[in-house]
Amino acid sequence: TAAESFVRTVFISPLHFKSDIFYGTDGESVTEMQNYLVEWGYLDEASGFYGDETADAVYQFQLDFNIVNSEAELGAGHFGISTRTHFDTLLKDEESAAALLKKQKGEALMAKYVDLQDDKTQFARSLGLGAKGGDVTRLQEELVKLGFLRIEPSGYFGETTEHAVFKFQQAQSIVADKGQLGAGHVGPATRAALNSLLNNRY
Numbered sequence: 001t002a003a004e005s006f007v008r009t010v011f012i013s014p015l016h017f018k019s020d021i022f023y024g025t026d027g028e029s030v031t032e033m034q035n036y037l038v039e040w041g042y043l044d045e046a047s048g049f050y051g052d053e054t055a056d057a058v059y060q061f062q063l064d065f066n067i068v069n070s071e072a073e074l075g076a077g078h079f080g081i082s083t084r085t086h087f088d089t090l091l092k093d094e095e096s097a098a099a100l101l102k103k104q105k106g107e108a109l110m111a112k113y114v115d116l117q118d119d120k121t122q123f124a125r126s127l128g129l130g131a132k133g134g135d136v137t138r139l140q141e142e143l144v145k146l147g148f149l150r151i152e153p154s155g156y157f158g159e160t161t162e163h164a165v166f167k168f169q170q171a172q173s174i175v176a177d178k179g180q181l182g183a184g185h186v187g188p189a190t191r192a193a194l195n196s197l198l199n200n201r202y
Helices: 002-010 028-039 052-064 081-091 094-112 114-119 134-146 159-171 188-201
Strands: none
Touching: 028 052, 028 081, 052 081, 052 094, 081 094, 134 159, 134 188, 159 188
């Protein structure tokens, strides 16, 4: 993985945290480690004491970076050599750290919640008055989520759905009024706007 190759490149130099940090200990190294966990979104605050909250934060970090696979695994929640090495991956390149964290967290979530794959359904064809089918239902479901449609999705593109599409287009600055070409019709620009929203949510 990208993380593994990145880790290999930094492992040849001394690690920032030169020794393991153990559960139940306190001190400057614990506080420093906690500060990074806070910065990266794994811990709420740095207390200076390595207790249950810190161990859980370390464990969540380890899960995201495939250091351990379960709480029962040896080293889970322990700030050991593998975890210290992955910390260095982030510390040595702050510009890449945010992107790498996002990637690793995303991959961990996808592995845990495989049904998220089903949510990334793109709109691939134009839709207008009289259209029917599963993509019309998905369109209506999306318009309901966005607050533009207040009827139960039926799979039929009627006038109510047309108006909801128009309101969505107005909100996205695709059309200005109902007299404009494409108003109420799901064409390329409207599909692109819908798909962009789906991608961002995904």
